[in-house]
Amino acid sequence: MNLNIQNETSRLRAVVLGTAVSNGPVPKLEEAYDPKSIEHIKAGTYPKESDMVLEMEAVAKVLHKYDVKVYRPEIIQDYNQIFSRDIALVIEDKFIKSNILPDREKEIKAIQHVIDEIDPDKVYKAPSEDIHFEGGDIMIHNDHIFIGTYKGDDYPDCIVARTNMKGVAYIESLFPNKTVKEFDLNKSMKDPKDNALHLDCCFQPVGTNKAIIHKEGFRNPRDYEYLVDFFGMDNLFHIDKNEMYHMNSNIFSIAEDVVISEKNFIRLNTWLRSLNITVEEVPYSEIAKQEGLLRCTTMPLIRD
Numbered sequence: 379m380n381l382n383i384q385n386e387t388s389r390l391r392a393v394v395l396g397t398a399v400s401n402g403p404v405p406k407l408e409e410a411y412d413p414k415s416i417e418h419i420k421a422g423t424y425p426k427e428s429d430m431v432l433e434m435e436a437v438a439k440v441l442h443k444y445d446v447k448v449y450r451p452e453i454i455q456d457y458n459q460i461f462s463r464d465i466a467l468v469i470e471d472k473f474i475k476s477n478i479l480p481d482r483e484k485e486i487k488a489i490q491h492v493i494d495e496i497d498p499d500k501v502y503k504a505p506s507e508d509i510h511f512e513g514g515d516i517m518i519h520n521d522h523i524f525i526g527t528y529k530g531d532d533y534p535d536c537i538v539a540r541t542n543m544k545g546v547a548y549i550e551s552l553f554p555n556k557t558v559k560e561f562d563l564n565k566s567m568k569d570p571k572d573n574a575l576h577l578d579c580c581f582q583p584v585g586t587n588k589a590i591i592h593k594e595g596f597r598n599p600r601d602y603e604y605l606v607d608f609f610g611m612d613n614l615f616h617i618d619k620n621e622m623y624h625m626n627s628n629i630f631s632i633a634e635d636v637v638i639s640e641k642n643f644i645r646l647n648t649w650l651r652s653l654n655i656t657v658e659e660v661p662y663s664e665i666a667k668q669e670g671l672l673r674c675t676t677m678p679l680i681r682d
């Protein structure tokens with residue numbers, strides 16, 4: 379397989395889509411690693427496996443409709459394998475295994491059959507354990523790489539901070555010709571409305587020159603201003619706290635003019651259609667309860 383990813387929106391040809399099959403029982407509070415899951419465990423509304431499986435099949439169906447080759451993880455019994463995005467990432471022709479939260483370490487084994495199709499010289503793994511990064515924090519945007527991080531002193535105790543500055547430096551070392559820009563994100567283990575778990579929870583490019591953004595997701599206002607200067611204010615679609623909580627920035631592009639989005643994102647989907655983007659709507663509100671959405675459940679391998 380010849381990997382090729384240059385940005386978030388070029389026509390998609392091959393992707394890994396996670397699976398909710400054998401997701402395991404409702405986690406205990408101390409087993410959860412994001413505040414939105416915790417909220418639903420406490421409320422007794424944690425998503426049912428059967429509902430999540432149906433939602434993910436709806437995405438698989440759209441991908442097949444567009445002739446995208448879809449890889450799925452092998453099933454690990456009673457293990458959460460929904461959010462494929464975070465376990466590895468592709469930039470250009472390199473496949474980089476993430477140094478992920480220890481709770482999620484087993485997920486990568488389940489896509490070994492995909493890795494076996496890639497030239498081993500193109501498969502990378504960070505050399506030491508203190509380098510942290512997850513795919514949800516990393517976005518290639520042509521000659522730029524955007525990376526979400528957390529610069530707070532409490533980083534070591536913050537399990538919702540998944541990418542550190544060593545992670546940023548490692549990615550930078552692999553792509554000396556790219557401009558790497560990191561963004562310090564707001565984190566909260568208590569309130570999901572204040573938690574930008576990954577960069578894709580508060581920002582994502584769409585189309586050719588547009589992006590979705592949640593200003594309050596950025597800890598340093600200068601980082602937000604960088605993106606305003608980069609894209610231009612008129613090209614940004616701002617989402618509020620509630621829209622971020624429902625994960626509006628986490629749609630998924632099949633092409634510059636085709637996206638998969640959640641069916642309840644009325645304001646966002648209307649904006650996308652006004653740009654002549656085809657919006658393929660799916661139900662994904664059960665998946666959303668685990669603080670991830672469409673970008674999080676997909677890991678692109680090949681785009682045009």
Ligand SMILES: NC(=[NH2+])NCCC[C@H](N)C(=O)O
Pocket residue numbers: 411412415461463464513514515575576578579668669670671673674
């Ligand atoms: N790319 C993402 N935003 N992924 C979301 C992952 C959500 C998952 N509950 C976690 O905490 O790891």
